[in-house]
Amino acid sequence: LDNGLLRTPPMGWMAWERFRCDVDCKDDPENCISEGLFRDMADRLAEDGWKELGYDYVIIDDCWMSRLRDKGGRLQPEPSRFPGGIAKLARYVHNRGLKLGIYADMGSHTCMGYPGTTLDKIELDAQTFASWGVDYLKFDGCYSNPVEQMLGYPLMSKALNATGRPMVYSCSWPVYIGGLPPSVNYSLLGEICHLWRNYDDIQDSWDSVQGIVNWFSNNQDDLQPAAGPGRWNDPDMLIIGNFGLSVDQARSQMALWAVMAAPLIMSNDLRNLDNSARAILQNKVAIAINQDPLGIQGRRLLQEKSRVEVYWRPLSHSASSLVFLSRRTDMPLLYHCSLDKLNYEAGNYEAYDVFTGSTVTGLNVTTEFTVSINPSGVVMWYVYPRSSQADAVHRRASES
Numbered sequence: 006l007d008n009g010l011l012r013t014p015p016m017g018w019m020a021w022e023r024f025r026c027d028v029d030c031k032d033d034p035e036n037c038i039s040e041g042l043f044r045d046m047a048d049r050l051a052e053d054g055w056k057e058l059g060y061d062y063v064i065i066d067d068c069w070m071s072r073l074r075d076k077g078g079r080l081q082p083e084p085s086r087f088p089g090g091i092a093k094l095a096r097y098v099h100n101r102g103l104k105l106g107i108y109a110d111m112g113s114h115t116c117m118g119y120p121g122t123t124l125d126k127i128e129l130d131a132q133t134f135a136s137w138g139v140d141y142l143k144f145d146g147c148y149s150n151p152v153e154q155m156l157g158y159p160l161m162s163k164a165l166n167a168t169g170r171p172m173v174y175s176c177s178w179p180v181y182i183g184g185l186p187p188s189v190n191y192s193l194l195g196e197i198c199h200l201w202r203n204y205d206d207i208q209d210s211w212d213s214v215q216g217i218v219n220w221f222s223n224n225q226d227d228l229q230p231a232a233g234p235g236r237w238n239d240p241d242m243l244i245i246g247n248f249g250l251s252v253d254q255a256r257s258q259m260a261l262w263a264v265m266a267a268p269l270i271m272s273n274d275l276r277n278l279d280n281s282a283r284a285i286l287q288n289k290v291a292i293a294i295n296q297d298p299l300g301i302q303g304r305r306l307l308q309e310k311s312r313v314e315v316y317w318r319p320l321s322h323s324a325s326s327l328v329f330l331s332r333r334t335d336m337p338l339l340y341h342c343s344l345d346k347l348n349y350e351a352g353n354y355e356a357y358d359v360f361t362g363s364t365v366t367g368l369n370v371t372t373e374f375t376v377s378i379n380p381s382g383v384v385m386w387y388v389y390p391r392s393s394q395a396d397a398v399h400r401r402a403s404e405s
């Protein structure tokens with residue numbers, strides 16, 4: 006959607022994968038879906054270096070609502086969990102230089118059974134969110150049929166625009182109609198939404214991450230061209246910092262999301278994050294690759310019998326990123342390759358290893374190189390033509 010927003014993929018924090026629909030604030034006050042949780046995360050984003058790196062959206066997901074709309078028919082937060090109301094929470098978030106996202110559902114109910122936004126409520130709900138100072142809407146698609154979705158997703162786009170408040174519009178529409186053409190029209194999506202969920206919900210496991218990566222790669226010919234500034238495929242949240250990924254697997258998700266030009270929206274507990282997860286999520290060069298202004302989504306280039314996969318993303322200043330992923334889980338892999346095998350043009354290159362910080366020099370397209378990849382891990386390179394301004398980019402990113 007070309008309204009000036011999201012010229013690069015969104016970055017921030019979203020409650021769902023980690024905190025789900027925990028509404029028991031009596032017995033679980035620290036982790037229940039409440040204004041306190043979002044204030045805590047806003048504080049962490051603002052105070053622990055996240056905002057400076059670009060992580061600036063705090064996004065409420067399902068289960069924020071009261072079970073009933075108010076007497077004016079408006080959505081309202083559950084008063085016992087959001088006593089100050091959403092407008093006050095938005096002010097708190099804005100005062101920290103951050104932006105607030107919220108969740109609604111095109112249908113009779115949200116996926117967890119809270120009030121939905123039926124076609125007759127779309128304009129009212131858009132107005133409500135704008136009046137609260139909301140900056141981002143995730144519009145889910147439970148409890149609606151394809152006809153209602155076909156009408157509702159464009160209608161909400163118009164309604165948000167009509168409020169006059171610039172808001173990011175995230176559409177879950179493709180998830181509910183199979184994610185692929187012909188039922189999904191990606192040109193239309195690019196005109197009405199800033200990003201869209203294409204595929205199944207992420208869960209806290211390496212299997213789930215692999216399933217998503219497989220689907221996006223197997224269907225990249227349909228999906229990759231749909232992406233660009235203001236229009237992003239959304240393979241779902243970053244689960245780095247939770248319980249299901251090893252350090253190698255966490256690096257793999259960060260590297261693959263960076264190359265896929267995916268939203269970098271974390272769902273974890275920023276109040277209790279281990280140092281290895283923080284280092285991965287705050288890796289400046291990985292973030293710079295994800296946020297590259299060209300906004301070209303990467304692709305899987307190769308799947309080797311040895312169970313190595315190679316992903317590639319073209320970047321600004323004739324640079325590019327390569328990710329060597331090992332699907333093995335038993336032992337490290339030595340992968341021998343050369344840049345001409347990856348269709349690089351003739352010339353001399355250097356490669357900056359994103360997670361080790363070392364630089365491979367003296368690479369020309371025929372130079373054989375070997376990378377050692379940990380089980381379910383990655384080696385991620387920022388590749389640039391030697392003696393081009395590109396080499397300044399990663400140095401600036403890694404040194405600043």
Ligand SMILES: OC[C@@H]1[C@H](O)[C@H](O)[C@@H](O)CN1C(=S)Nc1ccc(F)cc1
Nearest residue numbers: 021066067115116117145177180202206
């Ligand atoms: O309720 C909201 C929750 C999150 O917002 C996800 O990101 C959305 O994709 C939808 N969603 C859930 S749990 N959806 C869902 C509902 C039932 C089901 F069997 C599988 C998934």
